[in-house]
Amino acid sequence: MNDDLAALGARIDRTNELLQRMLAEVAKTPSTHAIFVDAGYLYAAAGRLVAGTEDRRAFDLDAEGLIEALIDKARTIFADSRLLRVYWYDGARRRIHTAEQQSIAELPDVKVRLGNLNANNQQKGVDSLIRSDLESLARHRAISDAALLGGDEDLVSAVEAAQGYGARVHLWGIEAPEGRNQAEPLLWEVDSQRTFDLDFFKPYVARRTATAYEATATRPTREDVRFVGAQIAAKWLAARGREALVELLPGHPYLPGSVDQDLLVEAEGLLQYSLRGQADLRRALRDGFWEHLQTQY
DSSP states (O other), X not given: XXXXXXXXXXXXXXXXXXXXXXXXXXXXXXXXXXXXXXXXXXXXXXXXXXXXXXXXGGEEEOHHHXXXXXXXXXXXXXXXXXXXXXXXXXXXXGGOOOHHHHHHHTSTTEEEEEEEEOTTSOEESHHHHXXXXXXXXXXXXXXXXXXXXXXXXXXXXXXXXXXXXXXXXXXXXXXXXXXXXXXXXXXXXXXEEEEEOHXXXXXXXXXXXXXXXXXXXXXXXXXXXXXXXHHHHHHHHHHHOHHHHHHHGGGTTOOOHHHHHHXXXXXXXXXXXXXXXOHHXXXXXXXXXXXXXXXXX
């Protein structure tokens, strides 16, 4: 009996020693962070803030300098952490890099990930790429902190997925000249939030002076967008009928992803204006859509 107890005690001691070694190794392992940039949001919000337009053709963006500035900012915020890399998410036709995207991809510590770009210059698949990378890196403990520069409500699921594996997600935003350019549900979900102002972006954004280009897009009002949402709802209901409406209502105030995407694309076509990065206008669009459907129930 005494020999059995001695052997058991020895095994417990060895187990404790192994645990202590593991804890010591973990303590020596530095924290790791990564930066995730939704380029669609960045170009729209920074262009509007500095150049007064969201149209990429109207201004130049020094991506290399801006990425360096973001890395330096992260180095200050995550002082005891090392950078894994910067993930740059953008759209391109047939996912073929443009010359600008290729130059960004060649930068050290930068990974460019491309979604599709449709005929209306709208990004497709970028949000799912962000979610996939965030979730995978968090699941494999490759990062402890994620800095996410974006504003779309569709990124909420990406944040939740990463947090589910223990990573902390920090939302970075760009100052909006009026209102907000980040969805409230996204602000609610993240672990921290900070906004970069005009002075931060001014060195990296410059309006083009070519006289051949004239910015013609005018930002619609919330009421304009709400009315368009109601118009699209009327068409949607006429095409699908009340049975589809009954199935949709329990999800209020959220729309299924496919319905929400179709709503966005059709609204941008009617308005001739991009709603990407325009959280307040996208909320107005959904509000108008829902309000019309609820009056028909």
